[in-house]
Amino acid sequence: MNAALTLPSPAKLNRMLHIVGRREDGYHALQTLFQFIDLHDHLTLASRDDGEIQLSSDIEGVYHDDNLIVRAARLLQHHSRTPLGATLAIEKQLPMGGGLGGGSSNAATTLVGLNHLWQLNLPFDELARLGLQLGADVPVFIYGHSAWAEGVGEQLTAVTLDTPWFVIIHPGISVSTPGVFQDPQLTRDSRPITMARALQGGAPEWRNDCEAVVKKRYPPIAEVLHWLAQHAPSRLTGTGACVFAAFETQQSAQAIAQLADQHWPTWVARGLNTSPLHDALGRY
Ligand SMILES: C[C@@](CO)(OP(=O)(O)O)[C@H](O)COP(=O)(O)OP(=O)(O)OC[C@H]1O[C@@H](n2ccc(N)nc2=O)[C@H](O)[C@@H]1O
Numbered sequence: 577m578n579a580a581l582t583l584p585s586p587a588k589l590n591r592m593l594h595i596v597g598r599r600e601d602g603y604h605a606l607q608t609l610f611q612f613i614d615l616h617d618h619l620t621l622a623s624r625d626d627g628e629i630q631l632s633s634d635i636e637g638v639y640h641d642d643n644l645i646v647r648a649a650r651l652l653q654h655h656s657r658t659p660l661g662a663t664l665a666i667e668k669q670l671p672m673g674g675g676l677g678g679g680s681s682n683a684a685t686t687l688v689g690l691n692h693l694w695q696l697n698l699p700f701d702e703l704a705r706l707g708l709q710l711g712a713d714v715p716v717f718i719y720g721h722s723a724w725a726e727g728v729g730e731q732l733t734a735v736t737l738d739t740p741w742f743v744i745i746h747p748g749i750s751v752s753t754p755g756v757f758q759d760p761q762l763t764r765d766s767r768p769i770t771m772a773r774a775l776q777g778g779a780p781e782w783r784n785d786c787e788a789v790v791k792k793r794y795p796p797i798a799e800v801l802h803w804l805a806q807h808a809p810s811r812l813t814g815t816g817a818c819v820f821a822a823f824e825t826q827q828s829a830q831a832i833a834q835l836a837d838q839h840w841p842t843w844v845a846r847g848l849n850t851s852p853l854h855d856a857l858g859r860y
């Protein structure tokens with residue numbers, strides 16, 4: 577194996593998420609604010625000359641060929657027609673299917689990392705277009721900046737958000753994203769707002785339109801939202817299952833996290849405006 581790159585693959589939060597329509601293909605038009613947090617997986621990538629793509633570490637419950645890391649590597653290999661392959665290893669910290677975007681982030685880190693390792697020099701726009709084939713949230717992880725997103729999340733405008741400390745709680749169950757989007761009771765007609773309005777923050781704009789349906793379908797998530805709301809405004813990220821609240825200081829976040837941790841897996845993480853992936857890549 578040639579020299580390896582080890583890169584972080586961070587999580588995101590949806591600070592707010594509105595559903596403003598439904599497209600003809602059944603996908604929903606969103607307005608959302610994405611922010612990265614300093615919680616991440618680690619992906620190690622090494623180039624190989626035989627053209628093989630191998631993920632050397634398994635993720636429980638995900639077949640090798642279905643893994644977004646493998647799919648992203650194969651997609652880039654095919655697109656660029658490189659004769660090179662890669663050996664990849666993932667050290668997973670982020671819970672799967674928790675609304676933290678771990679799978680999309682892994683795909684983005686793979687695309688950005690292999691673009692560097694294989695010396696393809698493809699621009700981020702091209703990687704983002706490729707990444708969108710793998711998941712709606714991949715492009716934001718490619719560009720690596722907090723963003724206002726529209727469409728299905730692919731129309732991105734970089735923004736600068738406040739960077740509080742977040743308490744993030746996993747209610748211990750997984751949410752079916754298609755189930756939430758198919759629910760007849762889902763709010764899908766929120767009035768579109770401007771980015772400027774969204775950036776003013778605060779209620780009523782900083783809400784997640786998936787929350788009502790998710791609470792109805794998954795009582796344990798309703799319980800966590802209710803518990804956390806006793807301490808600070810609590811919100812769902814993406815379609816869940818994770819729930820978060822923002823705190824001004826690390827100490828205040830840690831105090832609440834200690835209480836939550838007695839019942840549910842809990843993390844304290846700082847909000848970021850640039851992705852740790854891009855910070856790390858700059859060091860290579
Ligand atoms: C809504 C978000 C916000 O970040 O939720 P999270 O996945 O992060 O929780 C994402 O954009 C989700 O993106 P992603 O996770 O890639 O969604 P997919 O797996 O492609 O979607 C699963 C299914 O949900 C529905 N779906 C998804 C996204 C969307 N904008 N409209 C939809 O209707 C579609 O039925 C789709 O087949």
Ligand SMILES: Nc1ncnc2c1ncn2[C@@H]1O[C@H](COP(=O)(O)OP(=O)(O)O)[C@@H](O)[C@H]1O
Binds near residue numbers: 672673
């Ligand atoms: N490398 C990967 N990491 C996480 N999930 C993956 C990966 N590859 C495929 N998946 C699949 O994608 C699903 C969504 O994962 P994830 O992106 O973590 O959740 P979410 O979209 O809720 O934030 C997982 O349940 C898993 O089946």
